[in-house]
Amino acid sequence: MHSKQALLRDFVADCGEDAGISDPDAMVQTDRTMVQDPTMAGSVAVNSPAAQVETVIDLDAIAHNVRVLREYAGDAGVMAVVKGDGYNHGAAQVGRAALAAGAVELGVTTITEALDLRAAGIDAPILSWLNAVDADYTAAVAAGIELGVSSVWQLRAIEQAARATGVTATVALKVDTGLNRNGVSDMEYPQVLALLRELVDERAVRFRAIFSHLAHADTPQHPGNDRQRDRLLDAIAQAKEFGLEPELAHLANSAAALARPDLTFDMVRPGIAMYGLSPLEETNFGLRPAMTFQAQVVLVKRVAEGEGVSYGHEWVAPRDTTVALIPAGYADGVFRPLGGRISVRIGERDYPSVGRVCMDQLVVDLGDDATGVAEGDTAVLFGGGPGQTHPQRWADLLGTIHYEIVCSPRGRVVRRYVGGGACS
Template identity: 40%
Template sequence: MNLLEERRGPLLTVDLAAVAANTELFRARTGAALMAVVKADGFGHGSTDVARTALAHGASRLGVTSIAEGLRLRSAGLTAPVLSWLNPVHADVEAALVADLELAVPGARHLARIVAAATVTGRRARVHLHADVGMARDGAEPAAWAELCAEAKRAEQRGLLDVVGVMGHLGCAADPDDPHNAEGRRIFRDAVTTTRRYGLRPRHRHLAATAATLTDPASHFDLCRIGAGLIGVDPSATTRLRPALTLTAPVVSVRDVPAGTAVGYGHAHVTARPTRLALIPVGYADGIPRSAAPGARVQLRDRRHPVAGQVSMDQTVIDVGEENVEPGEIVTVFGPGDDGEPTAAEWARWSGTIEHEIVTGIGARVDRRAVPATSATSATYSTHGTYDTYSEHGVQRQTLAVSA
């Protein structure tokens, strides 16, 4: 162990080879094109790293929710088509058009805003009409769809936009047998038919996300959106993907305690025997679910050890039994599971949530290390130093601090 490793604090390692392998798996599962969805900073894995890896291994387009996320990809030099589909009516659409982002249109007010921005900037917008196919969430409901298509056609005729896509989202795709999936496909097909009836010719029809791409070929159409699947999460639990994240933390201190020792806030745990307790410097502010204790496990020296007591904001106590643990030793909180360590899926079960929440919830003070798909080298970035800042109004380029 070198000096830098000895000084290392909590670390989140992103295995981009896993992203590459997952992308190739999805590429082999469908005849449709792939959109790599890198919202929420690439599901907590680094949006630009995940985007570049996915594009190099079979994806041809990128997807995000906000305009700010799209601007971040552009500022990183990514030139692939980028779709942003969840923006307030008064978002910075002008910046999106200047940056050559495609935008989803969930209703008439958003369409009017895009038309106004296209008029001001002189940039012809590329839009995807967004249909609600049964979630009562984002997208235009069926009763409003025909008028939205009519307005979009008028804007096309004025030379202000092109309707290049139609999109929807299945609410029950994680359960392939749920009858709502068939109904969602029907509503989507009807929506596409309506666009054509109004003279629109969308080239991209996309309904399937990760789960539907794996289990429902009828939903693939021309394009599949893969987000969680890129980083190793399969909501349908039908396919073994490669998890890309490993979270580690060093032991800060070790103490021997007698039976009957109360541990942590509320004395929620009391030792049943003489034992050794190790402290690691991560807690719920870093994304370790407070609800997971007791019952959660971490790995140290190839053995699993239980969390003792409640997870605190900045620290977690581990009962290591009779292990002769020293400060500075590395604990694996979760990883891909290849070496017996707990996985994000297990932490999700222990916490009564889903993997997505675990992997996207790791806090900003945990350093990140991305291991490239084609190299054993890596770069570790500290979130405590300077970094790129993004807003709906553009990008301010700062210096990224390197910690190792």
């Protein structure tokens, strides 16, 4: 194995600054393949056997998708949203690839997520917008995290953290323009502005941005999108009445960034599109799915006609056949209701699952074409490659969205990285 120090020097020399990496010890890359190490904030290359079940994350696909989004954004910047551990793709690794491909900052929900990115050596701007009363605002201010403000109490908490650290806090006002979740309400907004004015004058706080979130972005022409745009403009105008001029305004998520150029403002905040999944059913916008969910075949065996397979024998072999055992079940993110309803790709062929999905395994019927399948072969559950089941297929079967599908692999699933992102 190459020395860690040499690899880090090479990486940082090639793309560390572009990727917003200030601490090279946060990551190691060997042969362009990385495996997540749960004891580190970054990734570490290891010489180990292939995992029984894994997600393979293509960082080149992430970089490609960011470049697509940059084209749609025009003059607006791109904030790469890496909340939820990068939609289960790995926040730090995705964040580095996105920044190197031209994103200007990262977005997360919690302070903990933001601090993890700092610990991983990423010093690019990071916005955190959803935090509880007892969140560590002091650590966030000290680390230079931009904090979304949705209430007077939250702004007071940030004020206290700024005074405790002696560091000017950076804030962004999140205004509720109609989604009615997180965000400053119309009634409280004047109070927030008055307090913010005081804190800006005292240089306890830097006012960076005003932003909001769309309720109907996946229906681009819905009139609610226009109403929310107008309400955001009104909120900006109201802030200016207090002498508060935001440096940035942003509203557009993935769908709006791709389909409503009039809503880009100064920056867009793509999430799901960056991972290669289209927020709109009618087109994929040239996006490339970044996650492949796969497992090794652990057993190939004959099953006689009339014999049942898996719990409850919900499937009985209609003929002498051969089945393959895949070591992935609902503990790994393969939803139990998918039993007997999905196909698994082994080599160049799709094979139907049969019987119930169990906690640890599922079974596929190889039929008469068993000679080309052996223990150790790779079985793709879903992915974005040619012929592979798209995550949307699982979503359709389950009555959900592809966001939930890519967020589902968990437990024993090992995350592995391929590609060099924008540094290839």
